[in-house]
Amino acid sequence: MSVALQRSLWWLGAIAVAVLIxxxxxxxxxxxxxxxxxxxxxxxEILIEQVRNGPASRLLVIGVGAASPDDAAEAGRLxxxxxxxxxxxxxxxxxxxxxxxxDVPFPVSDYYLLMDDLDFAxxxxxxxxxxxxxxxxxxxxxxxxxxxxxxxxxxxxNVLESLSPxxxxxxxxxxxxxxxxxxxxxxxxSIDIDAQARAVEAISxxxxxLPGSGGLTLDITGVxxxxxxxxxxxxxxxxxxxxxxxxxxxxxxxxxxxxxxxLLLAALPLLTGFVAGLTVVAVLFDTVxxxxxxxxxxxxxxxxxxxxxxxxxxxxxxxxxxxxRIWPTxxxxxxxxxxxxxxxxxxxxxxxAQLGVFTAVGVIVASLATRTWxxxxxxxxxxxxxxxxxxxxxxLSFLVAPGVLLIAALAAWPRFDAGLWDDNxxxxxxxxxxxxxxxxxxxxxxxxxxxxxxxxxxAGSLEQLxxxxxxxxxxxxxxxxxxxxxxWQSVTQVLPSARVQETRRARIPERDALAASIAAAIxxxxxxxxxxxxxxxxxxxxxxxxxxxxxxxEGSVLGSWLDAHLLQLDDRWVALTSLVGxxxxxxxTHIANAGVAADLVDFQEASVALMRDYRGTALRTxxxxxxxxxxxxxxxxxNLAQTAWVTLTVAASLTVTIAAVVFVHGSLTVIHMxxxxxxxxxGLDYALFLSRSEPAGERAATDKxxxxxxxxxxxxxxxxxASSIPVLRFLGLTVAAGSLISFAIAWGGSRLRLRRVx
Amino acid sequence: xxxxxxSPRKSTRHGARALLALAAVFLGSPGWSADLATILAxxxxxxxxxxxxxxxxxNPMFKEPMVLAGRLEYLDSGTLRKVVEIPFEEDILVQANRxxxxxxxxxxxLSLNRSRALKTILGAIEAVLAGNQERLEESFLCDVAxxxxxxxxxxxxxxxxxxxxxxxxxxxxxxxxxxxIRINLPNDEWHLMRIGDxxxx
Numbered sequence: 001m002s003v004a005l006q007r008s009l010w011w012l013g014a015i016a017v018a019v020l021i022x023x024x025x026x027x028x029x030x031x032x033x034x035x036x037x038x039x040x041x042x043x044x045e046i047l048i049e050q051v052r053n054g055p056a057s058r059l060l061v062i063g064v065g066a067a068s069p070d071d072a073a074e075a076g077r078l079x080x081x082x083x084x085x086x087x088x089x090x091x092x093x094x095x096x097x098x099x100x101x102x103d104v105p106f107p108v109s110d111y112y113l114l115m116d117d118l119d120f121a122x123x124x125x126x127x128x129x130x131x132x133x134x135x136x137x138x139x140x141x142x143x144x145x146x147x148x149x150x151x152x153x154x155x156x157x158n159v160l161e162s163l164s165p166x167x168x169x170x171x172x173x174x175x176x177x178x179x180x181x182x183x184x185x186x187x188x189x190s191i192d193i194d195a196q197a198r199a200v201e202a203i204s205x206x207x208x209x210l211p212g213s214g215g216l217t218l219d220i221t222g223v224x225x226x227x228x229x230x231x232x233x234x235x236x237x238x239x240x241x242x243x244x245x246x247x248x249x250x251x252x253x254x255x256x257x258x259x260x261x262x263l264l265l266a267a268l269p270l271l272t273g274f275v276a277g278l279t280v281v282a283v284l285f286d287t288v289x290x291x292x293x294x295x296x297x298x299x300x301x302x303x304x305x306x307x308x309x310x311x312x313x314x315x316x317x318x319x320x321x322x323x324x325r326i327w328p329t330x331x332x333x334x335x336x337x338x339x340x341x342x343x344x345x346x347x348x349x350x351x352x353a354q355l356g357v358f359t360a361v362g363v364i365v366a367s368l369a370t371r372t373w374x375x376x377x378x379x380x381x382x383x384x385x386x387x388x389x390x391x392x393x394x395x396l397s398f399l400v401a402p403g404v405l406l407i408a409a410l411a412a413w414p415r416f417d418a419g420l421w422d423d424n425x426x427x428x429x430x431x432x433x434x435x436x437x438x439x440x441x442x443x444x445x446x447x448x449x450x451x452x453x454x455x456x457x458x459a460g461s462l463e464q465l466x467x468x469x470x471x472x473x474x475x476x477x478x479x480x481x482x483x484x485x486x487x488w489q490s491v492t493q494v495l496p497s498a499r500v501q502e503t504r505r506a507r508i509p510e511r512d513a514l515a516a517s518i519a520a521a522i523x524x525x526x527x528x529x530x531x532x533x534x535x536x537x538x539x540x541x542x543x544x545x546x547x548x549x550x551x552x553x554e555g556s557v558l559g560s561w562l563d564a565h566l567l568q569l570d571d572r573w574v575a576l577t578s579l580v581g582x583x584x585x586x587x588x589t590h591i592a593n594a595g596v597a598a599d600l601v602d603f604q605e606a607s608v609a610l611m612r613d614y615r616g617t618a619l620r621t622x623x624x625x626x627x628x629x630x631x632x633x634x635x636x637x638x639n640l641a642q643t644a645w646v647t648l649t650v651a652a653s654l655t656v657t658i659a660a661v662v663f664v665h666g667s668l669t670v671i672h673m674x675x676x677x678x679x680x681x682x683g684l685d686y687a688l689f690l691s692r693s694e695p696a697g698e699r700a701a702t703d704k705x706x707x708x709x710x711x712x713x714x715x716x717x718x719x720x721x722a723s724s725i726p727v728l729r730f731l732g733l734t735v736a737a738g739s740l741i742s743f744a745i746a747w748g749g750s751r752l753r754l755r756r757v758x
Numbered sequence: 759x760x761x762x763x764x765s766p767r768k769s770t771r772h773g774a775r776a777l778l779a780l781a782a783v784f785l786g787s788p789g790w791s792a793d794l795a796t797i798l799a800x801x802x803x804x805x806x807x808x809x810x811x812x813x814x815x816x817n818p819m820f821k822e823p824m825v826l827a828g829r830l831e832y833l834d835s836g837t838l839r840k841v842v843e844i845p846f847e848e849d850i851l852v853q854a855n856r857x858x859x860x861x862x863x864x865x866x867x868l869s870l871n872r873s874r875a876l877k878t879i880l881g882a883i884e885a886v887l888a889g890n891q892e893r894l895e896e897s898f899l900c901d902v903a904x905x906x907x908x909x910x911x912x913x914x915x916x917x918x919x920x921x922x923x924x925x926x927x928x929x930x931x932x933x934x935x936x937x938x939i940r941i942n943l944p945n946d947e948w949h950l951m952r953i954g955d956x957x958x959x
Binding site for chain 1: 815817818822824842856859861923944945947
């Protein structure tokens with residue numbers, strides 16, 4: 001058996017084992033929160049939870065356009081009637097009151113007398129019954145009669161109104177563009193793309209079935225709808241760009257090597273690295289995040305350089321001899337790159353740790369595959385002559401890197417005024433501005449709870465939290481009276497504390513006493529003596545009922561509402577209070593003055609802070625990795641000047657790349673940061689190869705290899721840079737520019753001066 | 759199905775029924791005939807118009823009817839007003855597809871669109887105002903009968919959905935005027951509004 005076959009069998013066997021492990025272990029996840037810091041602040045945790053499951057994220061906004069606003073309203077009404085019974089939706093509102101929905105859901109149906117502070121005194125009851133008489137002077141019908149007979153205080157209605165995700169004006173919502181607006185709250189979270197797609201499909205099907213739908217327009221916006229739209233767009237765009245980039249990469253490589261066999265072989269280290277990285281991540285982590293795969297494969301791009309160096313050097317020598325000569329340099333580059341990637345393992349995020357493990361293992365295995373497998377697969381027809389010429393080290397210039405750095409800094413300086421980093425999550429959003437504008441136009445027609453501000457309370461126990469929330473409710477009621485808040489939704493409107501439930505239960509009079517109060521109250525009114533017997537029964541039942549618990553609500557139709565307002569984070573309970581029409585500054589002061597420990601969370605600020613913390617942690621970790629890389633270089637090369645040159649060259653390349661990216665994109669995001677890691681790996685590779693000691697005759701092969709690496713990377717990523725998707729665009733430009741700049745600086749610093757013979 | 763009910767109070771509490779009573783305002787002009795076309799031809803009213811009313815509201819919760827009195831106003835095409843003076847004060851304005859209720863100085867605006875029954879009834883009232891028999895018969899089965907002192911128009915909703923909430927309307931009149939309008943609801947609930955300026959309060 002030939003060595004080539006032996007090696008191939010060994011490697012293929014290892015790949016097969018890895019694939020087997022993957023088949024049994026690999027579980028993909030798409031939970032974005034894996035990429036957020038683990039030790040976040042409470043507001044960060046809440047923000048993450050809100051992104052995943054918040055009420056705002058579950059709201060689809062539907063716009064129905066017609067020839068006139070009246071026609072649109074009518075079409076919207078019909079569409080609402082179609083969707084309201086679809087289990088995909090918790091609620092579908094159009095701004096009008098729904099006369100048909102008099103059904104009261106559990107637990108409101110059974111616990112309404114414990115959900116409000118009701119005054120059962122005879123005079124209060126008399127006043128309440130007079131109000132109901134006036135209601136009956138205006139309205140009527142079996143539903144109203146049944147409601148009043150059972151709940152003369154209309155406590156049921158007060159609770160149900162507080163649950164509505166929007167203020168119902170009574171008129172259909174009409175947007176500025178004349179479209180009728182519906183708000184559809186989905187049962188599924190916005191991150192459940194499949195469920196969101198089904199909800200969007202249900203809306204589209206309902207719309208298509210409307211009479212005259214051909215003359216109507218439909219627009220669906222909201223987080224879920226955008227996710228569904230983008231899933232297709234991103235998939236198509238990513239596929240197109242990947243295919244184009246691959247074709248460009250292959251074209252460059254073919255131009256350089258003019259050998260199809262080599263093109264195929266060049267993919268081997270990358271693929272083995274990918275399989276190995278994925279396998280290790282699958283073994284070490286419960287699930288592998290989709291982003292780890294996507295970015296990981298990109299970061300592994302540096303591994304394509306390894307076979308290219310080998311092929312260049314193997315042109316004038318056998319593959320085995322070539323790899324022996326270049327391996328020290330390649331190993332050093334790979335080790336340095338691994339150090340940088342491994343830094344991610346110690347960052348404060350599970351997602352980044354996965355990315356670090358994936359890429360570090362991938363680079364190690366790709367370099368090993370290049371060292372131990374590829375040389376035996378190469379056609380060794382090249383002359384096996386070894387170059388007898390003495391090795392020389394290029395004369396390294398210490399002026400090029402600082403010079404370019406200075407010029408770039410001067411050119412980019414004015415752009416840095418606005419700050420280097422863009423920590424706004426929305427800058428990464430692939431949603432087109434016009435779609436966001438459509439969402440704004442439609443959403444503005446319906447007065448929904450403010451999406452930016454929420455009040456948070458936290459406590460060690462649920463009961464304490466609910467008691468605190470009740471205190472906050474009283475403070476907020478004052479705030480409404482003072483005009484600094486429109487209204488609010490708090491968990492205690494549905495789930496009072498056990499203490500308050502008990503107090504309210506104790507306040508409900510015994511049946512005889514209540515009956516006597518009713519008899520006195522209906523004196524002189526048209527009410528029959530037995531008109532409120534069902535109320536007496538309900539009061540008896542409320543007195544005897546066990547305390548309402550979160551678990552009771554969790555299993556009811558109000559479960560999703562509760563989830564949006566009550567969170568359990570490890571050992572803490574958190575209550576979220578939604579605000580409608582808050583004056584944030586005055587409200588915060590009002591709450592602070594009242595001595596309530598509630599935080600007014602500005603989610604926009606929280607998301608910015610989250611990104612800032614995330615980036616800060618990652619940068620600190622990378623800084624440590626950079627020092628480690630310098631130490632490795634010095635230790636391996638043992639040459640201070642060469643180590644200094646490589647360090648300076650790579651540092652200058654990164655800085656100039658940052659300047660270039662800021663010049664084009666305005667600022668840096670976390671995506672740029674991840675891309676800069678790849679630039680670091682590429683820069684190290686180029687600088688190490690261009691500064692290595694080698695015979696003069698071999699230098700051409702080195703130059704050719706590095707040029708092939710730089711050209712292929714730059715062109716492939718330039719294709720990504722032209723994408724309409726921000727993440728791809730940021731990644732593409734950073735790596736394309738970084739590859740080119742790294743090459744230019746390393747080349748300039750190593751090839752512009754005469755070489756000295758060592 | 760996990761659905762959050764919205765605001766049944768607002769809709770049912772201030773619902774359609776009272777608006778039905780506003781129908782009476784249009785029927786102030788007489789024109790007796792046992793023939794629907796003749797009646798409709800004579801019921802058209804030119805705004806502004808105003809007339810008194812006395813209304814009895816019967817339902818299973820009441821041992822005796824609640825009695826309301828006040829005035830009805832037809833202010834403009836599509837703009838109607840019911841002013842309750844006894845036993846309390848309340849102002850109900852129907853305008854541009856909305857009901858605006860003013861009670862104890864507080865105003866609430868309600869959309870008419872939600873109730874199909876109410877919309878049907880108001881459509882009928884507009885038809886009566888306009889003397890539009892075709893439009894009336896789109897929604898109601900109309901039965902005209904001569905009575906001892908005038909005529910009686912029975913209107914039964916054609917829609918089964920509407921019929922669940924409205925059993926029928928009965929308008930009576932004589933040579934001089936429409937004298938009453940009775941709204942029959944399911945479950946033994948009915949409202950009788952007598953119309954005229956000389957009614958006992």
